[in-house]
Amino acid sequence: MAKPKVLVTRRWPVAVEEKMAEVFDLTINRDDRPLAQSDLTAALADYDAVLPTVTDRLPAPVFDLPRARTKILANYGVGFSHIDTEAARAHGIAITNTPDVLSECTADIAMTLMLMVARRAGEGERELRAGQWTGWRPTHLIGTKVSGATLGIVGFGRIGQAMAQRARHGFGMRVLVYNRSPVAPEILARYDAEQVPVLDELLPQCDFVSLHCPGGAENRHLINARRLDLMKPTGFLINTARGEVVDEHALAKALWFDTIGGAALDVFEREPQISDELMGADNLVMLPHLGSATRETREAMGLRVLDNLTDFFAGRPPRDRVA
């Protein structure tokens, strides 16, 4: 039987590319530049499986073709708000993602960001590299203590829980949780956490708010000007979820006018573009979407895609089917 024809839209860890090539008739986008929407439409006509990432935008118009050959979009990443799931469904295309394997590393980067912004690590490094450090003094770059502070976690799935684990058991933080559905008491008990039913009630109580909810239309601008105003004037916002969850313009205003203490972002509304108003904010730490960027995790993500594809083409339900 002919091997399924599979398109990998970006470069992946070589070890995974090699394994994939043994099993599938594999095409890799060796230039490693994001594909244009017209390339993605052409791919849907030509390949049995397309393996996109967050840099591939697949809104409804991409699916505007008479007949798709593609049967599965096996996304490399847990978030899939870049894919119009309804449009895929209309062509009978299944969608899978790669949960679990990136939870720890994404929580690690959220923790990194929280510590960096609270302890002004970005500002300190910029000062030192600019040759402007004049030496130790009791009043230099005074930050905010993280240990023992109150952390609000928005979205209590696997990554939110990994964050709670670090915060509670590593830093003795008090953990408050906002989640759309009720969280089982035994899960909350693992982190001595308390669920707050309304986001607007959680925000004013927190020294740090860390976002771990999905992106997409339903959470677009969940954190807007009104909700930023509900945060403590000393509070910090951390976003490792999806850029669209935060209204960046409102955030920039809050940072410029010091109505919150600071923010730290790994994801942005228009990646990889960063607005000038964010670039100029000193009380902001920014990383280039590094949440899952460790060798171990990126390989595990690729292997998870391989498992999903193998099951799918063997006629078994892939474990990570999301649509």
Ligand code: DGY
């Ligand atoms: C994820 O897995 O969702 C990462 O943000 C990369 O897409």
